[in-house]
Amino acid sequence: MPELPEVETIKSQLSEFLPLEVQSISFSDKTSRLIKQSDFIPQTNEIIREFSRKGKFLIFKFDNPDHFIISHLGMSGSWRISPIKLDAIEGKHAHVVIVTNKKVLSYIDPRRFGKIYFLNKLNFDKKMSESPMDISEPGFDAQHIHSIFKKFPNKTLKTFLLDQKYFSGVGNYIASEICARAKLVPTKLTGKLSQKDCLNIKAAIDLIILGAIKTQGTTFGGGYRDAFGEKGEGVQHLVVFHQDICQMCNKNKVIKSVLGGRGTYHCPKCQK
Ligand SMILES: [Zn+2]
Incomplete structure (x- = not known):
């Protein structure tokens, strides 16, 4: 199961490609269990400016200050970065696919215990305030x-x-x-x-x-x-x-x- 180090690794790897400009986003027909909230859907030309992490949450920050994605990888989730869309075998469990100007980001989750939230600023702040200090933060002594x-x-x-x-x-x-x-x-x-x-x-x-x-x-x-x-x-x-x-x-x-x-x-x- 992805824990703090695994989420941190994915965050660092995705960050190497920033900024990323969204060209399209698509969803599999099995996302109803995964997507917990949809305050917005990223539009063409939106810029992903930053990836960060809190606890086991991977966070996408956009240039639009009212747009955030929070992704919890559950038991078997992962964000894959690839030059082109994954083929039918590798992409079999790809439930969210974001095509950008540089790479394709695919959320892959065979067991679908992950959670994804597309949040506005108000709901993002609320979610973060409910999320406790994580074990890697300096105050956790x-x-x-x-x-x-x-x-x-x-x-x-x-x-x-x-x-x-x-x-x-x-x-x-x-x-x-x-x-x-x-x-x-x-x-x-x-x-x-x-x-x-x-x-x-x-x-x-x-x-x-x-x-x-x-x-x-x-x-x-x-x-x-x-x-x-x-x-x-x-x-x-x-x-x-x-x-x-x-x-x-x-x-x-x-x-x-x-x-x-x-x-x-x-x-x-x-x-x-
Ligand atoms: Zn021993």
């Missing part, structure tokens, strides 16, 4: 993390890390990796975490996000593709997730369990 845990002391650490209201941008593989790098067992109760644990969690977040962005995101068997249709190489940096042997101690077998309905990985020796 150890103290902030500690204050969240103090407020919710009876949560299971790894499951709570997936709560987008508090840990915006974290998904399943990142949550397992945060626990591992911070040397904390995933089932740890949040109320038991010290200030020092929170410093370790913050350091783990920074390390994982930076590492994953550098390798253009992380792809698990047949999943995420970046804006050029390539797999991310971030899987090389994982220490427990989808690993047999813990990559921190290089010795102990990683334990796979199910926590809150999600696959969870940890090292029984490194994590306490």
Whole structure:
């Protein structure tokens, strides 16, 4: 599933082609589940000036100050940039196709759990104000993390890390990796975490996000593709997730369990 590093990768790759002038936009006949709001539809000659990211949202900003697209990639979504329209095979799951003066942007989503909003300024500001600070923002420090845990002391650490209201941008593989790098067992109760644990969690977040962005995101068997249709190489940096042997101690077998309905990985020796 595309998480913060994957969305950041797509954002950076699309940004290389800015500005983009829209020539046409078309939709597949299966977009009713994907398109959540249509305050406007981009017109011919409209300029896409900027791509940005907040949490797992990819944001398109236009020269028209009243036009914004917010895209959440769901389970299997991706924005592909290609010289010409994708062929029938590659474009099979292309649900929104924006032809521009330079490249073709296609929103591809085989499972259609993504969400796309075409918003005016008022609704865009509203949506952004509802969206919490994400884990890569400077204010998201150890103290902030500690204050969240103090407020919710009876949560299971790894499951709570997936709560987008508090840990915006974290998904399943990142949550397992945060626990591992911070040397904390995933089932740890949040109320038991010290200030020092929170410093370790913050350091783990920074390390994982930076590492994953550098390798253009992380792809698990047949999943995420970046804006050029390539797999991310971030899987090389994982220490427990989808690993047999813990990559921190290089010795102990990683334990796979199910926590809150999600696959969870940890090292029984490194994590306490
Ligand atoms: Zn280990």
